[in-house]
Amino acid sequence: MKPEIHPNYEAVAVTCSCGNVFQTRSTLCAPLATDVCNECHPFYTGKQKVLDTGGRVQKFADRFGMFGAKK
Ligand SMILES: [Zn+2]
Numbered sequence: 001m002k003p004e005i006h007p008n009y010e011a012v013a014v015t016c017s018c019g020n021v022f023q024t025r026s027t028l029c030a031p032l033a034t035d036v037c038n039e040c041h042p043f044y045t046g047k048q049k050v051l052d053t054g055g056r057v058q059k060f061a062d063r064f065g066m067f068g069a070k071k
Contacts, residue, residue: 016040 007027014032015021018040026032038044 010029016037020039
């Protein structure tokens with residue numbers, strides 16, 4: 001490879017919102033956070049799940065409070 005023209009391509013740790021952590025390589029060269037991974041995505045688990053990233057469903061329920069919100 002030609003020197004000085006390629007970005008660094010280093011091992012980085014990816015942390016999923018489900019708690020799964022795995023290693024990959026990236027030119028980002030910094031730890032990465034994801035919302036879904038192969039451990040928790042319904043396509044791989046075969047289970048249906050509500051993706052409530054950052055409590056958005058709860059936020060909606062708090063604001064409008066009627067549709068299926070558990071009291
Ligand atoms: Zn995950």
